Amino acid sequence: MAIRVAINGYGTIGKRVANAIAAQDDMTVAGVTKTGPSFGCELAVRRGFPLYCTSDEPGHITAFSAGGYDCAGGLSDLLGAADVVVDCSPGKMGGENLARYHAAGLKAIFQGGEPHSLTGLSYSSSANHEANLGADATRVVSCNTTGLSRTLVPLYDHCGSLKVECTLVRRAADPGDSRKGPINAIKPVLKVPSHHGPDLMTVKPEIEINSLAVAVPTTIMHVHSIIADLPKGHGLTTESVIEMWKETPRVIVMHGGDSRLTTTAEVMEMARDIGRKWGDLHEIFVWEDGAKLVGDRLYYFQAIHQESDVVPENVDAIRALMGTEPDWRASVARTDAAITACYGTG
Amino acid sequence: MAIRVAINGYGTIGKRVANAIAAQDDMTVAGVTKTGPSFGCELAVRRGFPLYCTSDEPGHITAFSAGGYDCAGGLSDLLGAADVVVDCSPGKMGGENLARYHAAGLKAIFQGGEPHSLTGLSYSSSANHEANLGADATRVVSCNTTGLSRTLVPLYDHCGSLKVECTLVRRAADPGDSRKGPINAIKPVLKVPSHHGPDLMTVKPEIEINSLAVAVPTTIMHVHSIIADLPKGHGLTTESVIEMWKETPRVIVMHGGDSRLTTTAEVMEMARDIGRKWGDLHEIFVWEDGAKLVGDRLYYFQAIHQESDVVPENVDAIRALMGTEPDWRASVARTDAAITACYGTG
Amino acid sequence: MAIRVAINGYGTIGKRVANAIAAQDDMTVAGVTKTGPSFGCELAVRRGFPLYCTSDEPGHITAFSAGGYDCAGGLSDLLGAADVVVDCSPGKMGGENLARYHAAGLKAIFQGGEPHSLTGLSYSSSANHEANLGADATRVVSCNTTGLSRTLVPLYDHCGSLKVECTLVRRAADPGDSRKGPINAIKPVLKVPSHHGPDLMTVKPEIEINSLAVAVPTTIMHVHSIIADLPKGHGLTTESVIEMWKETPRVIVMHGGDSRLTTTAEVMEMARDIGRKWGDLHEIFVWEDGAKLVGDRLYYFQAIHQESDVVPENVDAIRALMGTEPDWRASVARTDAAITACYGTG
């Protein structure tokens, strides 16, 4: 029987996770929540997802009808109809929500905006799927951490140790957000080292890592400039690292010069061509000609689609918590095949 | 039997027109052309479109094999397998190409980058479908002219005369183009009045119109600020104009304040939500709360998705030239239903 | 004896007005106010402007000493040492402030962020200097209105009547503001017609004018696209209009193609070259090759440096209120010569 998944919060991440779950044959969307009637409700209705209210207050629930939408009930009703909940709430409501999920007897998955301490357990498919098997609650790490995990974990697995420094050049606002700036400036994150890199250690404590971050006036992707120190005797070459990544799930390696995909603009255009909904790119993009091993020090660039790279990880995390698929590679293959069949031939 | 359509040029417009044609049940993609092996070939292969070379030279054709792509022949071969050709060539190669199409006995459709004088006939679905019935060659007007046509032709049809001034605030580069600027400037088109507005008269000569244009540092949409002088006794109100547009095909009217779609960023995000490939929005977006009739002068704003609004017009233009659908409204309904069924529920 | 001018508020406009006043030989800066110790105090100290606190509260005043700045007292103290006050407060504190200025027996000048109704009188040097002679309080109109006044008033004065429509393409944030967006969008001002154009009628009621406005992702200038309908028998040509503007104070007319100043980026660079402080351009920039008279309808573009074009108007407004210079052209010439001598050879 399919796993019934509640999506609490139907915004940038929630709407994508709902679609990805709907594409799987071992799980189903029990419902999604909105705070009130809005265009997001329209989307849920078109997709046939049962619509619930974030709140249990009758007044809030009936407001949906006034806006022309059928509301199936409050969050408690949704939790009663589900086996697991994916929390995609915007704010930092994790603590309050976790108590409710526990009370309802549900397993729960949070997003990277919440602290690791909320659940004491974090998740990234390639890093620690096994450690999450059967757990009550976990946190899928952020888009940046997920991106670092994708390329660094296989390196670590080969080398047995890894010391990393990276600079995260971040988009300052998402494409649908017109309020945030800057229009013409670079904004360093003055807390150094930044929290971004070390967050990787919540899913792979063996990797030593620090980071610096700057925000820049673009909306479409983050770019990481990464320096990884490999241990002596690693036996790798630039070419063999590239080969390793080409065989890594959810990593795309392309030669920027040959493909003319030399900036995030062209990479995102390629993603639109592939045809997933929202023009998403779940994979991390690595420039083949931007990677070089100099002695034991590896330099490379990767681009991260901040809106979508964590989406398939949420699907895998459901299988981990429910204990239905102990092998991370099997889960990843199943997740990706289903998404691709529905939403584009990545 | 389905109309066999050749697409000469498979870039920003060509790839979209090919997909839109493939979604129709009365036409089929005979093939698409590329100048040489590239990522665009990959797209064509994935979609199952026969791949041809823009040139007939054997050396150019065999280069595709070297790049790993099957090439079915040169442009002449493609023309021999088609009933009509849609020219989506990048440069101003219209004259040369038209001669080839004629020599091959094919009807031909050009894009708005070519001058009206090339064919002596232009096309916009709502403006002059009937005048294009059975013609040998036509030109689908540009994204801006198509946008003006969508909202002004129904106004003209109601009023019987119309004088228009507009300022076109244009995106300076497409999303996939990282080379063009400006990064931080406004660039007026110093030829005044600009050619954009008067181009509408190639499909609706009765509308008097002039325009001014500026380019601004954004990639996602054009915005038109429009002033239309209605004749005395027009009998319209702001509300009845809004109603008229709501009933007009390929126009979306939404209240910016209520929907929170107050900039082109949020409008494009809505388009991504709707789910058409590339996040396209074929419709013109009009802000309900940005339109006002003051005396006989109508003020309004509309947003144009420059990459896609002409795509369904190309499909309709094929039916016009082939003479298979004399009623423009019937063609539009058929085109849009097919696109929506395949690529999202707009 | 020099007119003693208090500057209440020492931010984007206040710091510029203070410098412009200090450059004149018939007026002197009695002092400037800040809300507390900050980098702006440093600027005032370097320039030798007496530093006062916006508030009269002793605790606020002594806070300056803690920050290392000598504070000469509260606003009341400053008002007691001045003949006229220029209000450059950020918020909409006009009503409250006006009462204080009146109580202190001072004449007062407000900025365009305040409504005309505050003073019942507005000011633009070329439009209505005479009407402001000896007045108790006035409002220098906004940067956009000042820009419209500069080019439209001489046209009106020649023609005797004028009907104008314009689209204001506005910078979305100032150069030193990193918080505001959008990064990649166009934002129409959905109130149509916008308030910007009609504000011109507060200084020149005879000109009929409406406007539409959009904000775009740039920081450096506004661009106006303007359509002016001249009355029959105006006797003007494109060339004679250009000549008229070349003889108009605070208007720069240049040929974009010949000078390669084709966008606001190059215009602002020219301003930096001229050498006024902050790279300011007090003049309105009109593209000679972007102006054209078609029948009785004049089309043109102009660029407005939003941070500085009202600065010399504030100086002239002081002379108007104090009644020391009844001739607007004489005041303008005196103001500009003094600024140029100190801060660049514009």
Add this chain to the structure above:
Amino acid sequence: MAIRVAINGYGTIGKRVANAIAAQDDMTVAGVTKTGPSFGCELAVRRGFPLYCTSDEPGHITAFSAGGYDCAGGLSDLLGAADVVVDCSPGKMGGENLARYHAAGLKAIFQGGEPHSLTGLSYSSSANHEANLGADATRVVSCNTTGLSRTLVPLYDHCGSLKVECTLVRRAADPGDSRKGPINAIKPVLKVPSHHGPDLMTVKPEIEINSLAVAVPTTIMHVHSIIADLPKGHGLTTESVIEMWKETPRVIVMHGGDSRLTTTAEVMEMARDIGRKWGDLHEIFVWEDGAKLVGDRLYYFQAIHQESDVVPENVDAIRALMGTEPDWRASVARTDAAITACYGTG
């Protein structure tokens, strides 16, 4: 007697170097060159700099008169009236030009766009002034290398060894350039490691350094994210490093949080406030709260005004080549005092 300096090329760098030289009392501008009549000539005339033609061809020289400018002759004439030449040519004309300068018996200074191999000697005031004393020709390193030199050389001088990795987040176009993009993308420099960091070793070979670079859609400054590994026993703390930089010439250290200068937008606004021509900031800006020493690894951010930081270095380089000031600190103090007296109280 004052050193007579020829400036060959009067663009972004040339116009600034000319002004800086004119501010010194031990040197004078012998003349500047332009390729033909343009707005740049206007600037030279206003400043009283003799105007020469880049070419010696009579036709080119007389073209200036046609444009309304007095031209004092060709490049050869200028070289004949000078003791040293600063080459600010746009293109890579270094080889050709060097031969001409040598033939004229002049010492020559090139900019960082030329390769080190042209002269076999490079220059940065704090790094190797002494090594340049009396040399025939040198190259002032680029804006990025100059910036790295300013903060890393004192660190090296203290520690005796230094290993550095940095990511250069670069502005994609200068403020006056409206043609270059990207508008909405991040562009990694795919050659890794990039040439930028190692260029520091042309002036300070003892510092081991590598770099990665990305270009972003901003016009106003570069930001460097830097990781420096200090040797054991360095004896430094975060605070003592900050103190060291506060005492270093041409480095400004400010607390971003306290001063609210948290992005390059606010830093450049501070520079405009200071009042140097063009709103320049010759100093490197280091965020005090963005620097942290973790063990022996120092993390910090700095911002570079790409248009102007090399300007005072050119003045110092003249004294080095002419042998008139053997002490770099004395030259720097003299240069900066003169610039500040003329152009703002930085």
